[in-house]
Amino acid sequence: MKTRSAFYILGATVLGALFGHVFPEAGTAIKPLGDAFIRLIKMVVIPVIVTTLLVGITGIGDIKRMGRVGLKTIIWFEVITTLILFIGLAVGNLVQPGKGIDLSQLPKADITAIASNTSKVLDAKTLLLNIIPTNIVDVLAKSDLLAVIFFCIMFGIALVGLGNEAKPFLSIMEIASKASFRLVNLVMKVAPIGVFALMSATIGTYGIALLFPLLKLIGTAYLGLAVLVFGLFPLVAVFLSIRITDVYRMIWDLMVIGASTGSTETVVPQLMQRLEKFGVPTYITSFVIPAGMPLNSDGTTLYLTIAGLFIAQAFGIDMNLQQQLMMVLFFVVTSKGVAAVPSSSMVILLATATAVGLPAEGVALILGIDRVIDMARTAVNVMGHVFSCVAVARWEGVFQKGPVVLDGMAASSERGSLSS
Template sequence: MKRFLLALQVLIALIVGAIVGFSSKTVGLDVQVLGAAFIRLIEMAIVPLIFPLIVLGVAQMRSVRRLGRIAGKTILYFEVVTTVILIVAVILANVTGVGRATSLPGQPAQLSGIAQGIDFETFLLDIIPKNIFSALANGNLLPIVFFSIFLGLALATLGDEAKPVTDFLESMSKAMFKVIEYIVKFTPIGVFGYIAYDIAKYGWASLGALAEFIAVAYVGFALIVFVILPITAMIFRVKYWSLLRAVWDLVFLAFITRSSEVVLAPLTERLEQYGADNSIVSFVLPTGYSFNLDGATLYEAVAVIFLSHVYGIHFSIGHQFAIIGILMVLTKGLAGVPSAAIVVLLATAKSIGLPAEGIALLMGIDFVIDMARTATNVIGNSLASIVIAKSENVFRVKTPSPLAASNDI
């Protein structure tokens, strides 16, 4: 219900912002401060949120290692599938040229380094922080991620001795979840401010770009559901369409509510009814909610390329692979974060120099994207559970009864 109310508020803010922008150019330009303040709030929370999450994600891998072969297969499967999706998303965004028909001036001083391309030697050296506290203070995301991985590995080897540190980081991450929850409540205000500003400054161009982005994103989600996942299922000899029929109602529920958490419990039961062993589903499905966000992965990649086109920034192939690498890290472990897609997108944009104003544009239509994004995540994790179960020879074909299916929702 809260998600629906927020989406309704954002929709109203989008409409009112457009009306204000068309009606009064002066007022539209003046209310940009509301959008800018909202972006500042998110930027304020990015580093203290991402730092503990990455450290804990790596540190807790020691418990995953005890699961041995199953954990290894699961993580490898997630990484391969999400990487393929990232590459497909980048290709899709480049082939369609999404955003190229629209030109919104960015911030030249911020973008000049990107426009000139990448010096990979400098790029790689800059990832290693000379001073982690300086990187934290300046919000230099890649050095922070690099240090976080090393710190997580160190904590993993210390075992119980690291518990005071991990307890602190867990408390910090929970506190930051709450901070993000507070910030998300201001989303309608931020959307109103930036939509009014963009319409006042650029007219219909920004609305046309948003419609184009929605269309390309939905094409991408369709490619995942009807091409990438069926091919994956065929490789592992899983009856994909049979599986989809078994869980379609839960996928639809996730689509309507925009929440994969809502269907976690009934989906676990449904996959067990379908034939997967409980021990596999209980591990793979929750893990997939953090490490196998197929829909979110595609969205982030398409959004970054879209913004680069809108602001007239040319990314070389090398830089696009660098973006894929950033997204491979940042899209992991943020499933429980409110508006995680926007947080990851802003963090990625910040690390490669894209203007934050463009992300505010996408916020206005995020609820439309989020429906398909969430449903795609659910389908991807359902397939992953069956694939791992079959690989472990603990899958037995069953057919869930219609009564059982209707009782799940």
């Protein structure tokens, strides 16, 4: 993807916001164009993941290695998630975004749809059981990534057992993978139109005036996310022996696209390609990124903690350290127990707020600005996936640093070696 595409999308975001502000009814009316764009992206994400994962697993030919990759991925997710939750606690307690808020000035959004999805927050036992699909067509249709990954791993193991007999099928999968990536490039040509419509509809529905009473919360969230991008992630880069500037240069345009669309899915195929050129083997990117979408969203994780503290502070609830740690624990559990549901971050927030005794009305107060904060946290999620992939590849001893994909232009390089 060329640099100009990112600028087109960034421009569409700004123009869409202006259009929605000046012509709110028209902005709301063109929302179907944005919805159509998101559906196009969702349409191609599963084919990309399935084909690359199958090709990657069969390329390994080693079941034990795949098991190691899975275990190391989960360990990394849990460590980084817990660390970011505590960073969110620190920022929220220092800034106190909910202190002094006049609740009477804040409009309440309808959270009926979100509340109906809190029943889908699963306990650990049910979550693990639901990873095993009973109907592969059903989980593919629902984009239930954990179940899709489980099936692909099992099917890939079966293909490895077939040996040379599986080669014709794998050739088809390789062609399908290339076709899927080509389809992504075609879909992204209409991204500026979709982004314009999405931003127009958001501003047209909620209005810019809604932002002003909650500027402190928005500022706190952006401050916390900046701490991750310019504080935590550079330290992680040093730990992984890579240059943070290389990461910024490699994915800055993908962060813009992710922020503008509010969806990590829109950049998954391009992100996988760039990481492979950066030196991460295909079998790791095709496993870690899909698994990380429901299990390891760094930006969302940080915002949830800040939002929880905001609700407590706005309603005058003094949470001691023990209560805050309990809230963090609930976030760790519930953030892993929601998959393939709309507004999942708000569902997690509502479920946790209810569990720790915070008023559900607090979620209704901040729902209107969720899109504004979602832009920044989605961009951070994209960067988080990069470090997850590099961390697992380093841990496996298969990361071979390649040329950086500069300014959105693919640099030629060989894929990371599959040998450890």
